[in-house]
Amino acid sequence: xxxxxDFLGLASLWGFGLLITPLxxxxxxxxxxxxxxGIGAVWITLVLGxxxxxxxxxxxxxxxxxxxALAILVWVVRLRVGMPGQPFxxxxxxxxxxxxxxxxxxxxxxxxxxxxxxxxxxxxxLFRTWIRPITGWDVFAVYSIKAxxxxxxxxxxxxxxxxxxxxxxxxxxxxxQVWAALVAGSWNETAIKLAFWGYFPSMCxxxxxxxxxxxxxxxxxxGALFVGALPLMIQxxxxxYINLPLAYFVxxxxxxxxxxxxxxxxxxxxxxxxxxxxxxxxxPEGPFFVIINVILLTxxxxxxxxxxxxxxxxxxxxxxxxxxxxxxxxxxxxxxGLPEIVSGADxxxxxxxxxxxALFMSGNWIIVWTLFVVAFLIRFRSTFDVENxxxxxxxxxxxxxxxxxxxxxxxxxxFLADNTLLHRWILHVAPLAALWVAFFICAGLSERLAxxxxxxxx
Amino acid sequence: xxxxxxxxDDAVGSRWNWSELIARDEFGARLVxxxxxxxxxxxxxLLGMCCLLVGCQFSFDPMVQDRWEFPDGYPSxxxxxxxEVVPVTHGIALIPREEPAVLLSGxxxxxxxxYRRVRLSVFTExxxxxxxxxxxxxxxxxxxxxxxxxxxxxxxxTLDLDxxxxxxxxxxxxxxxxxxxxxxxxxxxxxxxxALLVPWLDELLSPKPGVNLALRGYSxxxxxxxxxxxxxxxxxxxxxxxxxxxxxxxxxxxTRWQAxxxxxxxxxxxxxxxxxxxxxxxxxxxxxxxxxxxxxxxxQGAAYWRMDGxxxxxxxxxxxxxxxxxxxxxxxxxxxxxxxxxxRFRAAYYLAPVPVLxxxxxxxxxxxxxxxxxxxxxxxxxxxxxxxxxxxxFRVRAT
Numbered sequence: 001x002x003x004x005x006d007f008l009g010l011a012s013l014w015g016f017g018l019l020i021t022p023l024x025x026x027x028x029x030x031x032x033x034x035x036x037x038g039i040g041a042v043w044i045t046l047v048l049g050x051x052x053x054x055x056x057x058x059x060x061x062x063x064x065x066x067x068x069a070l071a072i073l074v075w076v077v078r079l080r081v082g083m084p085g086q087p088f089x090x091x092x093x094x095x096x097x098x099x100x101x102x103x104x105x106x107x108x109x110x111x112x113x114x115x116x117x118x119x120x121x122x123x124x125x126l127f128r129t130w131i132r133p134i135t136g137w138d139v140f141a142v143y144s145i146k147a148x149x150x151x152x153x154x155x156x157x158x159x160x161x162x163x164x165x166x167x168x169x170x171x172x173x174x175x176x177q178v179w180a181a182l183v184a185g186s187w188n189e190t191a192i193k194l195a196f197w198g199y200f201p202s203m204c205x206x207x208x209x210x211x212x213x214x215x216x217x218x219x220x221x222x223g224a225l226f227v228g229a230l231p232l233m234i235q236x237x238x239x240x241y242i243n244l245p246l247a248y249f250v251x252x253x254x255x256x257x258x259x260x261x262x263x264x265x266x267x268x269x270x271x272x273x274x275x276x277x278x279x280x281x282x283x284p285e286g287p288f289f290v291i292i293n294v295i296l297l298t299x300x301x302x303x304x305x306x307x308x309x310x311x312x313x314x315x316x317x318x319x320x321x322x323x324x325x326x327x328x329x330x331x332x333x334x335x336x337g338l339p340e341i342v343s344g345a346d347x348x349x350x351x352x353x354x355x356x357x358a359l360f361m362s363g364n365w366i367i368v369w370t371l372f373v374v375a376f377l378i379r380f381r382s383t384f385d386v387e388n389x390x391x392x393x394x395x396x397x398x399x400x401x402x403x404x405x406x407x408x409x410x411x412x413x414x415f416l417a418d419n420t421l422l423h424r425w426i427l428h429v430a431p432l433a434a435l436w437v438a439f440f441i442c443a444g445l446s447e448r449l450a451x452x453x454x455x456x457x458x
Numbered sequence: 459x460x461x462x463x464x465x466x467d468d469a470v471g472s473r474w475n476w477s478e479l480i481a482r483d484e485f486g487a488r489l490v491x492x493x494x495x496x497x498x499x500x501x502x503x504l505l506g507m508c509c510l511l512v513g514c515q516f517s518f519d520p521m522v523q524d525r526w527e528f529p530d531g532y533p534s535x536x537x538x539x540x541x542e543v544v545p546v547t548h549g550i551a552l553i554p555r556e557e558p559a560v561l562l563s564g565x566x567x568x569x570x571x572x573y574r575r576v577r578l579s580v581f582t583e584x585x586x587x588x589x590x591x592x593x594x595x596x597x598x599x600x601x602x603x604x605x606x607x608x609x610x611x612x613x614x615x616t617l618d619l620d621x622x623x624x625x626x627x628x629x630x631x632x633x634x635x636x637x638x639x640x641x642x643x644x645x646x647x648x649x650x651x652x653a654l655l656v657p658w659l660d661e662l663l664s665p666k667p668g669v670n671l672a673l674r675g676y677s678x679x680x681x682x683x684x685x686x687x688x689x690x691x692x693x694x695x696x697x698x699x700x701x702x703x704x705x706x707x708x709x710x711x712x713t714r715w716q717a718x719x720x721x722x723x724x725x726x727x728x729x730x731x732x733x734x735x736x737x738x739x740x741x742x743x744x745x746x747x748x749x750x751x752x753x754x755x756x757x758q759g760a761a762y763w764r765m766d767g768x769x770x771x772x773x774x775x776x777x778x779x780x781x782x783x784x785x786x787x788x789x790x791x792x793x794x795x796x797x798x799x800x801x802r803f804r805a806a807y808y809l810a811p812v813p814v815l816x817x818x819x820x821x822x823x824x825x826x827x828x829x830x831x832x833x834x835x836x837x838x839x840x841x842x843x844x845x846x847x848x849x850x851x852f853r854v855r856a857t
Contacts, residue, residue, distance in 0.1 A: 131750060133753065145807045361690050
């Protein structure tokens with residue numbers, strides 16, 4: 001029973017997202033399924049955050065009353081507007097569960113092997129998430145201590161941000177932990193970890209759906225596995241750290257914006273706006289990605305009105321947080337960062353080599369970054385195309401920004417030697433880079449499979 | 459006058475579909491158009507890659523990969539007065555240090571049936587004798603074994619010690635004394651080698667990265683790679699992957715030999731990536747087995763006890779019952795130095811929502827890992843609220 005309640009937190013986040021995702025009917029159904037989790041998380045975070053700000057108690061009965069009232073409201077609006085129902089079962093040409101067996105049989109050896117490995121990885125991560133208590137230092141020192149304080153006091157206390165490190169971090173992840181605990185009925189670490197594990201399969205689903213739009217199922221499955229099988233990401237899926245959620249929101253934004261600029265569909269723009277808000281709610285680096293995407297949209301000559309639609313939710317969330325944050329902090333709490341910037345020309349080489357080793361030689365990314373860099377340089381001209389710009393340039397700009405921060409920032413440079421920050425920060429864009437590379441891998445595999453088919457026919 | 463939407467469409471340019479292009483065989487043609495007709499750029503690219511490769515290979519210090527940190531909740535039980543406790547990590551390598559003795563702390567759990575020799579890499583200034591002490595949990599009980607060795611001095615030496623004569627069992631602890639006479643010494647690595655035919659294969663297939671995933675706090679920051687001769691497998695494979703990637707993405711011509719190179723390179727990449735995924739699954743499976751042994755079947759309190767190496771959670775829960783909503787706690791820990799910071803944050807997490815402050819706190823809590831003196835002597839001027847085997851709680855001032 002307890003385990004069921006633990007999973008209910010995970011399922012409820014998905015469920016609330018699924019209420020809205022019919023809005024994005026032009027996406028592949030699997031992409032929508034993957035996006036639903038993030039949208040649900042953003043929704044719950046905003047509801048709990050607003051409740052805390054207006055002084056409503058964040059207790060089980062009140063939260064459930066508000067959340068379900070809103071869910072019913074959305075459902076009614078959905079019925080009136082006439083959004084399509086059953087979005088994940090009917091909208092594909094072969095999209096019935098009866099056809100699942102047929103489709104599985106049609107995967108071929110490559111697809112079956114990919115499915116097997118994906119299942120094994122998902123099972124391993126799920127079991128490890130379930131069996132371990134919270135062990136991650138930053139989790140209990142930064143995120144969960146805030147969440148536990150909110151959960152026990154049923155409010156967002158004025159001294160909350162003095163509890164633990166990183167007082168300037170947004171409250172999105174702690175509020176999602178609070179939701180998981182409320183659903184589980186107690187401060188249950190398994191429920192909390194499972195809620196964050198949800199980002200991992202969701203990201204894989206988004207990647208699969210995106211690739212599936214261009215390639216066959218078995219090839220897309222291999223591509224999604226390429227995105228999902230990043231060792232550091234797998235490790236992060238088992239602890240409620242916030243690097244993986246940010247990576248998920250960054251990837252979701254790029255997928256949605258590419259969908260928008262390729263087809264001009266407003267669905268993509270709206271989804272990207274929600275994912276932008278999610279990124280801002282998750283980590284202080286979130287706005288950076290929103291700004292990069294706005295610059296890229298400007299480069300693509302997207303109408304100003306559409307840029308505002310994308311920017312709006314993220315800017316609103318960031319604005320509210322900017323106003324609220326100082327009121328929640330201890331007077332002694334100091335936000336470290338930009339004020340510590342100093343000149344550091346002698347650090348360029350150490351940072352460059354550390355970054356090179358972290359990208360190409362560590363155990364975190366297998367071969368993703370070598371392929372990404374080669375693809376970016378060789379296909380430099382096409383990185384400005386609509387298909388590639390939101391997958392490649394945010395990654396490159398972010399990596400340069402990261403290197404610049406490590407060179408110029410005393411505080412960050414100190415953490416270069418012990419690898420505390422660098423790899424985790426690379427994780428924010430690693431899945432996005434992997435997805436872009438996966439397009440080439442899938443194209444190559446498709447080519448090979450096509451040649452083989454032609455040879456067999458002849 | 460073109461509308462904004464039309465201008466946008468113009469800027470976006472030709473939209474093309476990957477699968478369509480592949481089907482029409484235009485995929486490669488498009489890549490060719492933008493790439494291989496610029497020979498100078500390819501040359502520049504290759505030269506740049508080579509520089510990067512050389513730079514990364516030569517600037518790479520193998521020791522950079524080794525990280526030292528006390529494992530969560532595993533303070534060593536060794537009581538040797540001269541032993542400097544350092545944790546065991548990937549490949550069981552140690553940072554260079556100058557202490558007379560080095561204890562490889564737990565949780566060592568090496569099945570000695572799998573290992574045939576231990577290779578030490580030590581430095582001594584002058585000729586000397588040293589010793590490697592092992593604590594083995596064998597079927598007949600715990601055995602302490604001493605393996606002596608001699609060093610010539612003046613250089614870093616590699617010494618192989620035979621383990622085949624040892625009893626079968628689980629190695630629980632090890633202590634290395636590089637020199638029996640007082641002098642400056644350095645320890646670079648201690649590696650337990652398995653009984654595989656190819657010498658480097660035992661290191662490559664070592665479960666240690668998987669064990670570290672389960673036990674080491676740093677595994678959330680970076681994941682240990684499978685290694686060969688102390689270097690990451692991916693460092694060895696980097697030139698190969700680079701070459702294959704350039705072949706796949708660079709040779710986009712339509713001639714037969716170009717297609718063949720591209721196809722073979724793609725096959726190579728898929729094999730290397732598949733190898734990486736196999737290691738990922740292997741290490742995660744090892745980590746899961748360690749987690750099951752460590753936390754399987756335990757309730758929350760017992761799991762916390764195991765992680766913290768003591769009843770921290772239970773004590774903090776008891777303490778928080780004394781605190782009113784307006785109270786805050788000044789926490790003083792009397793524990794091993796390496797565990798201090800870890801336990802401080804754990805304690806704060808257990809105490810939440812009671813805030814832990816350094817100054818202006820209304821309560822002061824002393825937590826002792828070992829036996830402590832009477833609380834009355836710890837803070838004689840403060841009002842004692844609670845005394846237990848590990849805790850003294852005082853009121854500093856009224857709320």
